[in-house]
Amino acid sequence: MKNKLLLSNLIKKIYKIFKKNKLFYGHGTYNEYSESILLIYSILKLNINKKYKYIYINKKINKKIIKYIKIRINKKIPIAYITKNIWYCNKKFYIDKRSIIPRSPIGHIIIKKKIIKNNINPKKILDLCTGNGSIAIICSYMYPKSKIDASDICKKALKIAKINIKIHKRKNIKLIISNIFKNIRKKYDLIITNPPYISYKEINFLPKEYSYEPKISLFTKNNGLYIINKIINNFKNYLNKKGILICEVGNQKKKIIKKYKNIKFKWLENNVFYIKKY
Numbered sequence: 001m002k003n004k005l006l007l008s009n010l011i012k013k014i015y016k017i018f019k020k021n022k023l024f025y026g027h028g029t030y031n032e033y034s035e036s037i038l039l040i041y042s043i044l045k046l047n048i049n050k051k052y053k054y055i056y057i058n059k060k061i062n063k064k065i066i067k068y069i070k071i072r073i074n075k076k077i078p079i080a081y082i083t084k085n086i087w088y089c090n091k092k093f094y095i096d097k098r099s100i101i102p103r104s105p106i107g108h109i110i111i112k113k114k115i116i117k118n119n120i121n122p123k124k125i126l127d128l129c130t131g132n133g134s135i136a137i138i139c140s141y142m143y144p145k146s147k148i149d150a151s152d153i154c155k156k157a158l159k160i161a162k163i164n165i166k167i168h169k170r171k172n173i174k175l176i177i178s179n180i181f182k183n184i185r186k187k188y189d190l191i192i193t194n195p196p197y198i199s200y201k202e203i204n205f206l207p208k209e210y211s212y213e214p215k216i217s218l219f220t221k222n223n224g225l226y227i228i229n230k231i232i233n234n235f236k237n238y239l240n241k242k243g244i245l246i247c248e249v250g251n252q253k254k255k256i257i258k259k260y261k262n263i264k265f266k267w268l269e270n271n272v273f274y275i276k277k278y
Contacts, residue, residue, distance in 0.1 A: 002056040002057065002058045003056065003057050003058070004054050004055075004056055005054065005055055005056075005057055006053065006054060007040070007052050007053060007054065007055045008053075010040060010055065010057075011033070011036045011037055011040060012036075014036040014039060014040065014065075014069065015032045015033050015036045017069060017073075018032040018035055018036060018069075018072070018073075019032050021073045023035070023072065023073070023076065023209075024076070024207035024208070024209045026103065026209075027078035027079075027080055027101040027103060027209055027213075028078070028079075028080045028086040028087070028088065028101045028102065028103050029078075029079065029080075035072075035079050038079050038080065038083065038086070038087065039065070039068055039069070039072075039079050039082075039083065040055075040065070041087070042079070042083035042084075042085050043061060043064055043065060043068065043083065044057075044061070048087045048090065048092070049090055068082050068083065076207070076208040076209050077209070077212055078101060078209050078212060080095050080101045081095065081096060081097055081101070081212055084096055086101055086102060088102040088103070088107060088134050088138075089107040089108060089111055089134070089138050091134075091137070091138070091141075091168070092167075093132060093133075093134050093137075093164050093167075094132070094160065094163050094164055094167060095132055095160065096160065097212055097213070097214070098154075098156035098157055098159065098160050098214065099131045099132040099154075099156070099157040099160040099161075099214065099217070100131050100132070100157075100213045100214060100217035100218065101213065102131065102132055102134040102135070104135065104194040104248050104272075105248070105268075105269050105270040105272055106135055106192055106194055106246060106248055106272060107134065107135050107138045109246065109268055109269070109272060110135070110138055110139055110142055110192070111138065111142065113142075121143060121145065121146065122143060122146050122188070122189035122190040123145075123146055123147065123189055124146065124147050124148075124149075124186065124187070124188040124189050124190075124240075125139050125143065125146050125147070125148045125149070125188055125189065125190045125191075125192065126148075126149045126150075126151065126184065126188045126190070126191045126192070126238065127139065127148065127149070127150040127151070127192050127193070128151055128180070128181075128191060128192065128193035128195070128231070129151070129152055129153075129193050129194060129195045129196070129217075129227075130150035130151060130152045130157070130158075130161055130175075131152060131157050131160075131161070131194075131217060132157065132160040132161055132164055133150050133158075133160065133161025133162070133164045133165055133173070133175075134164065135192055135194070136148050136150035136161070136165075136170075136173050137164060137165065137168050137170055137173065139190075139192070140168070140170040140172055140173055141168075144172065145172075146172060147172055147174075148172055148173045148174070149173075149174050149175075149176050149184070149186075149188075150173055150174070150175050150176070151175070151176040151177070151178040151183070151184065152175075152176075152177070152178070153177070153178065153179045153180075153216065154214065154216055154217070155177060156214070157214070157217070158175050158177060161175055162175060180195075180227060180230050180231065180234075181230070181231075181234050181237070181238055184238055186238075187237075187238055187239060187240045187243070188238060188239060188240065188243060189239075189240050189242075189243050189244070190243065190244050190246070191235060191238060191239060191243070191244070191245045191246070192246045192247075193231060193245075193246070193247050193248070194247075194248040195220070195227040195228060195231060195247070195248075196216065196217055196218050196219055196220040196224075196227055197220065197224045197225070197227070197228055197248075197249055197250045197251070197252050198218050198219050198220070198224050198250065198251075199219070199220075199223045199224035200219050200220075200221065201223070202219075202224075203215075203219065223255075224250075224251075224252055225252060225255060225256075225259075228247070228249055228252060228256065229259075231245075231247060232247075232256075232260060232263070235275070236277055239277045240277070241277060241278070242276065242277065242278065243276070243277045244274055244275070244276050244277070245274060245275045245277075246268075246272065246273075246274045247272065247273055247274070248270070248271060248272045249271050249272070249273065250271055251271070252271075253267070253271045253273075256273075263275065
């Protein structure tokens with residue numbers, strides 16, 4: 001028998017449970033409330049873009065909710081990995097531990113068209129370090145006529161990207177296995193990248209939630225600057241004239257500004273910069 005419940009009441013109930021426990025948020029959710037929403041919407045297969053007042057829950061669903069809450073609290077596994085999906089830029093993506101959970105502000109920057117204005121249509125786009133392919137897919141929605149390459153060094157991550165490309169029925173995205181620019185053979189109008197930028201020294205200081213994500217997607221050598229340095233020193237070879245590089249650098253902003261004094265970085269929200277090739 002199904003019970004009719006107010007969705008808001010159920011979310012508040014889970015919110016209070018999460019609130020009592022020491023959990024870290026930031027893997028596709030921002031706090032106890034958004035974590036509760038992701039849990040319920042995932043289990044009930046609700047659309048986050050729609051409004052629901054009442055929902056129906058039976059014993060089976062109730063057991064699943066309880067089970068997932070216990071896993072989240074006891075093992076500190078991010079909800080996205082428990083439910084196997086995440087909402088990013090108002091679109092649903094499949095996710096598992098083979099790929100980092102998408103949360104980069106770059107997707108929102110692309111949607112808002114803060115860099116590429118409405119009168120510019122990039123013909124070729126590269127999503128470097130694509131992970132589960134979510135940013136490449138967002139670009140595909142925004143620029144359906146563009147040819148998009150999505151590259152990553154990790155074959156496992158690219159398998160997740162392939163699943164998401166199929167789910168979203170994107171026809172203009174090609175996957176490439178590449179260690180940064182190693183297997184890239186063309187030039188682009190737009191390069192987007194959210195590379196690993198955390199130092200290996202920080203591993204033991206991060207919340208347990210991070211331990212479930214692939215280390216290759218988070219950490220890199222040279223105090224977290226190795227891959228960013230490679231990108232900054234080589235991106236011009238892969239950009240067309242007036243092409244744009246958009247790169248997220250996390251907590252490395254001050255180091256980058258100090259190291260590359262001759263480059264006029266233009267900074268966006270949450271430590272994302274862009275550079276235009278002239």
